Amino acid sequence: MSTNSWKWYSGDNEENYSYGPFDTREEAIDEARGGYGDDVGIHVIEAIKGEIRVRDYIGADHILEEAEERAYDLRGEGDDNIFDVTLDQEKDLAVMLKTACDAWQIKHDLRFVPWVFTSTRNAAYIAPEARP
Numbered sequence: 001m002s003t004n005s006w007k008w009y010s011g012d013n014e015e016n017y018s019y020g021p022f023d024t025r026e027e028a029i030d031e032a033r034g035g036y037g038d039d040v041g042i043h044v045i046e047a048i049k050g051e052i053r054v055r056d057y058i059g060a061d062h063i064l065e066e067a068e069e070r071a072y073d074l075r076g077e078g079d080d081n082i083f084d085v086t087l088d089q090e091k092d093l094a095v096m097l098k099t100a101c102d103a104w105q106i107k108h109d110l111r112f113v114p115w116v117f118t119s120t121r122n123a124a125y126i127a128p129e130a131r132p
Contacts, residue, residue: 005048006046006047006048006121007020007021007022007023007046007047007048008020008021008022008023008024008025008027008028008044008045008046008047009021009022009028009044009045009046009047009117010022010028010029010031010032010042010043010044010045011032011042011043012032012036012040012041012042012043013043014043014123017043017045017047018032018035019031019032019035020047021049025044025046025122028044029042029044029126032044033129038128038129039128039129040128041125041126041127041128042125042126043123043124043125043126044122044123044124044125044126045117045120045121045122045123045124046120046121046122046123047117047119047120047121048117048118048119048120049113049114049115049116049117049118050113050118050119051111051112051113052112052113052114052118053101053102053105053112054101054104054105054110054112055097055098055099055101055102055105058097058098058101060093060094060097060098060101061094063093063094063097064081064083064085064090064093067082067083068081068082068083071083
């Protein structure tokens with residue numbers, strides 16, 4: 001589920017927001033109160049579960065380092081790196097790999113949304129309601 005706008009979530013602890021997404025803070029609190037009861041404190045937070053891009057997780061900036069490790073057994077004794085390129089060439093490769101990932105994701109209309117929030121704000125704790 002992609003939620004690319006700020007929504008409200010609630011739960012009984014700061015690690016697991018069991019309820020949400022909601023459009024308002026009040027809805028999130030009411031739903032948690034309904035689930036946990038009035039005698040449990042509620043954590044509420046405004047958050048986004050935004051889409052992420054493959055390009056940011058492929059390690060493109062360290063791809064030649066990884067390639068060197070995989071090709072280690074192909075080196076001769078005392079040889080330096082097999083993939084001996086300039087810094088500009090290495091940066092160019094990273095840009096090209098990231099661009100290819102973006103093009104692939106767009107071509108196939110792939111949208112990846114993590115389970116966790118990608119951004120948060122307005123976190124608060126609401127104490128249990130006092131009983132008369």
